[in-house]
Amino acid sequence: MSSDTPEDVEVPAANVERVRIEDEMEQSYIDYAMSVIAGRALPDVRDGLKPVHRRVLYAMHEMGVTSGSGHRKCSSIVGETMGDYHPHGDKAIYDTLVRMAQDFSLRYPLVDGQGNFGSMDGDPPAAMRYTEARMATVAEELLEDLEKDTVDFQSNYDDRLQEPAVLPAKLPNLLLNGSSGIAVGMSTNIPPHNLNEVVDATIHLIDNPDCEVEDLMDHIKGPDFPTGGNIVGKDAIYSAYATGRGRLRMRAEYDIQRNETGGDRIVITELPYQENKARMVERIADDVNEGVIEGVSDLRDESDRDGVRVVIDLKRGANVDVVENQLLDHHLESTFGVINLALVDDQPQVLTLKETLEHYLDHRKEVVRRRARHDLDEAKDRAHILEGRLEAVDTAEAIVNLVTESADRDEAQAVLEGEVDPTTLDVELEYPDVQSDFAFSKEQAEHILRMQIGSLTSMEAGEIEAEYAEIQEEIEYLERVLASEEKLLSVIKDELREVAEEYGDERKTSILEDEGQVTHEDLIPEEDSLVVITEQDYIKRMPVDAFDPQGRGGKGIIGADPKEGDRVSKVFRANTHDYLCCFTNQGQVYRLKTYEIPEMSRTARGKSAVNLIDLDDGEELTAVVCTDDFGEDECITMVTRDGYVKRTCVTEFENILSTGIIAASLEDGDELVDVEVTDGTGDLVVATEQGMTIRFAEDEVRQMGRNARGVRGIDLQDGDHVAGMVATDDADERALLTVTHNGYGKRTLLSEYRRQSRYGKGLVDIKTDERNGQVATVKAVAAEDDIVAMTDRGQIMRCPVDEISTQGRNTMGVTVMTTENGDQVSTVTVVPGEE
Template sequence: MSEIIQDLSLEDVIGDRFGRYSKYIIQERALPDVRDGLKPVQRRILYAMYSSGNTYDKGFRKSAKSVGDVIGQYHPHGDTSVYDAMVRLSQDWKLRHVLIEMQGNNGSIDNDPAAAMRYTEAKLSKISAELLRDINKDTVPFMPNYDDTTTEPMVLPARLPQLLINGSTGISSGYATDIPPHNLAEVIQATLKYIDNPDITVNQLMKYVKGPDFPTGGIIQGVNGIKKAYETGKGKIIVRSKVDVETLRNGRKELVVTEVPYEVNKSSLVKKIDELRADKKVDGIVEVRDETDRTGLRIAIELKKDVNSESVANYLYKNTDLQVAYNFNMVAISDGRPKLMGIREIIDSYLNHQIDVVTRRTRHELDQAESRMHIVEGLMKALSVLDEVIHIIRNSKNKQDAKVNLVDEFDLTDAQAEAIVTLQLYRLTNTDIVQLREEHDELKALIDKLRNILDNHDALLNVIKEELSDIRKRFKQDRLSTIEAEIEEIKIDKEVMVPSENVIVSMTNHGYIKRTSLRSYNASGVEEVGVKSGDALFRHAEVNTLDTVLIFTNKGRYLFIPVHKLAEVKWKELGQHVSQIVSIDEDEYVIDMQFERQFETDAYYILATRNGMIKKSNVSMFKTSRFNKPLIAMKLKQGDELLNVMRIDSSQLITVLTNKGMSLTYMSDELSDTGLRAAGVKSINLKDGDHVVMTQLVEEGQTILMATQRGALKRISFKVLQVAKRAQRGITLLKELKKAPHRIVAAEVVTPEHTQYTLYSKDQQETGEINSIHLSEQYTNGSFVVDINEFGEVEQLTVK
């Protein structure tokens, strides 16, 4: 052999070969033909089984034989790919109307593989006969098979719109297709309406084709998505499982799933739900059971008592394949190339195919009828001169001589002469002429009818309509999938995701926060809290894991942290700094911590600043879905900072104390409801060089404890306060000294539950009994409790 070496660049070779490969798999493997809705391997399987007589009206035959026929004659590929395609055509959870009936294990909705082809048996289904009907009447073009030993159809006659009825899915090079199954009766009805009115709109067609009809049922949401898909070929719908709520004998409820979305693996779905239960991602599920049997699909999800079943279902819709999105991508081979098509184009292509099929069939039948008519006329002519015909035949040398003599004598054609000389003697009876005349009349009527179909387009369309109507009558089934117009928004109740549990949440002065179990807290006691040296417990409270912590900072911002997102640590451990949960500035620190569950609209937060500004905002405004950064609670002016946060759900007294000993008390009603970004209004009219030390709620029976920088404490009763209007200067509580005046550095509203106070300097702290500080109604500076020469200037006061 002579050696031929071509010098080609790798880019050209790869590009050319991949281009050829892509064209092949697009046209000859992965995408269905719009006319019969079949991929080449599916078409070859059906035709091979039809050719070998493996039809619905006969017995089952080993699948291996059918696969062998397909591989040997039409599809020279691996037997696994052919058998897999054959199995899929028999799975009633994949196809709305199966094209192959199979005996034996043909897989399951759990994605179990089918038994090997040597074990299963198969035959064509009854509806497949409609795809292959009239294929021997020259209705479709044939082409040579791969080795030129026989021919195979390029497309099947497909007397029903198979592409829409059973849908298709496939991936090729650069193209993919996802066409959902539809209801046979609806699709045929829409086709009939299209025949009557080719200008029918998609909206009008949707009166008949409501939407997809999946073999697994389910609930389809989103009519707009269906309409868009039918117009453009692309669209999105939501497919949701059918879920019912049943009550068990023990009073518990269970969610019962009887229909799942199309092409969802049931066993994987059950496994995923059980994993969510085991990992405690969803609270309230006791057990998940797959109770599917021969009567139908059934998944039972048993719930705890008093759990909201709708909330659990919504969570599962959101986080499992109990609900999925289905994206239409209606790509099919049209005129030899892939095309994205809407429903009108698909029906139009199918109708054009049927016009071609019926035209070719009619021509074929007309040719046969005219040939038979010609023979019948010759036989009738021969019977009229029977004696002479017999005489000529007896005197002829052989058959060929007899044919020539008959043609010459009676002006017959060669075909007529052939029919006469091969006529059997028993048919030469007087009654035979009557039968021939009846057959002649029938043939004449048939020929007239067939010619009318070919000459009259409306008559041809009527034939298509009659045959489609007959198929619709014989194969129609009730719709399995329910269609809902709107896509339902899934609202997930936090109570479903988080186990409800009471815990202790604590915060230290330096901003360390932790969540502790009641068991750990009770075992250690409040005094054994884990804190750093120089730090102290600022606040702790028993809350629920379903609550939310709102942490306010000096910069007028707040951190939104769900309690369940806090790491659970022991009471003796330190916890984590809030900056590790939500990033805050270096000079920003925590000033208060509040807890919310429902974020009620009839409650308010009052925020007060060092420079005498105050505002009231509805609690509901603080609800957010953003946890990762601080949010604005109050807009602060330059040099100002947030001091106090109060929560009220009714009108209450607010008392304000300043550094220079001024006091103002007024009702919270004087504050109007404002947004989070508002700067607020003036709370108290400050003197030059003065600033607010405390703004808190106060009520009768409470007292106010004040600490000065010189180590003095003064405690006043509620009746000393004078209720006035907001933004006034207020009354003086401290006696002004010319030399080393007292200045209030900290103050707290004291309730009857408070028994101890603690004073803090830079390096030391001093604890004492609150009741040891006598109530003062005089214009004094209080009593010294520490010596600042030894203790240092007082900076902070706490009560507990």
């Protein structure tokens, strides 16, 4: 504007662009959103870091605050990061530094902190001027080879320095430590994982690039949170890995114990990820005070440096299952929403498990390839220098003469490079046969001029030749890496295995098989139980460990109190979470979950089985097998009181109605006695009440349908009936335990029962005279097992098998259990030795 222009005259702008305000707002908002997405909130799929994490680690790297150095004040690290690389507030940088040091936030912490870095109770960390930190060892794996041109660098915010756009990342950090962040219009929430599992999956992907997510899940079982706990159900895990999104149900780890007053207590030892422990305890206390949770007498937090321990004591008589269910509903479970969103080529993308590993592998291939090129260039440069040194040693005398006669260093270098004819120098060569015309390169000449005179000795020459040979080997190796994709991937696999060996550990988070909401089954602890059944179909269960082993010949203790006219007919061992196939004397089979059987005291009568199983009049349970024992090609093998044997494939028992299904058709007067799960390759041993046994090949009994009657297994004598059956094979080292009604018994090695043809009379097993009485049952036992014997009147005794002597066939046996007048042993079950 000229000086004579009036001030009130409007001058048009040189360039005015007219735009719609909504278009300008839209574009500006998109630019802002992408800035937040790429520059702050989302991690890079390659190294799993956001810019602030990457800059903090790089600043520590530049400061030399590594795992081998001393700790430095966090204020110094934050200041260095903020001043050189991250132009944001110190609070954001310090919060990042703190989180990378918390072992309850990161599965593999990247910072080694010293001081107060917060707690699971939500306590804030101390001010940065009080805390100190250094890089954790595992973090150095992320920065390894950074100086070897493995990644691109970019200018920092003021173009004064260079910072890495991504770290080399020797380990797949995105999956190991996960990430969370809220961007504009999107968010990410990636759970942490176990290093060993991720490495195994990555190697599997290298070897099988066409594999599916299901194949990778054979290695990665699921997220592995630093706080432990449990993940309930596998479907959500598969959804998260197959689609990049899923909702995981997390559950605390707890145990039910007895307190000092004899009541129950619930002890919580692991919490769901990101759960605030102090807030959880406070909420539980509020619910107890408001009556939402009943039966709690005391609540206290006993956690210390060794781990979490929250103790909930219950009042005497309180139902622990009910309290447990209420805690699960409101406090001990939470949801982790997986959103596997990360930056791929600076663009946000929701990734499957396979895609995440593929992008990481692409990054590592580029890193290893660039590192190999860098190392190859350095190796070739070094080889070039060594070649010059070797030539210098060979012509040492001439070089020394020429250098000492040169006017200055520049002239000497020019002579060595061949730019000056040495004959122009006033030098008499003492060794005419030594080359005097040199053609060293500039680098070789400079190196020779810097060499000390002692470097020209013959010993030094040998060391140079050895180093030159090593360099040549390295060059050949690096050239093979660059020339072969297979060799390149082999290097990546070897490095992953090294990392796993150095930092790998066991899983902290368990994965529970059950799915859906909390069921009653979730509340039942897994334990071995003894299930007692009477002839009038009263049933109950008791913990096996409630009965201590006693010496052979004892009377035992009360295990049931049947009403007058009733007697114990069956006792068997089962885990509370087992599904049982319950066979009746009338050839029906029912399905039952062990925990559905009421747990009662030793002196209790039990509960009528008709409340659990729809039994007909006169029908009673005679045999039980666990469905967990079933294999695809196995059979249910049954034997009846009259000696009929039949085999039916287990697949025919998959869909058992609540009213039961037919397992075997029986003639009038016949009853089902015993059942075994067999595979068709072994033998069957059938024992009778009068002490006879027969052993025959199982395949002599063909497979039949459920409605079949079976074939004759043993030719019974008049008045004799089958007492039981066991399955065995040639490699079986167990013994056949025979117990009679009067409490006598013996062990005889199964190998002593020779194989015969089916439907023979068999051999004498035990004498059934007036002293012994008839055979009550037979079992296959090992020396380390225990047996639990029970009488008609409910006396029960647990006895180690090795106290029962091993005898031959056709013997009397020894006293196993002493019975009172009018009482007799009715049933025996085996408790395997490992339990």
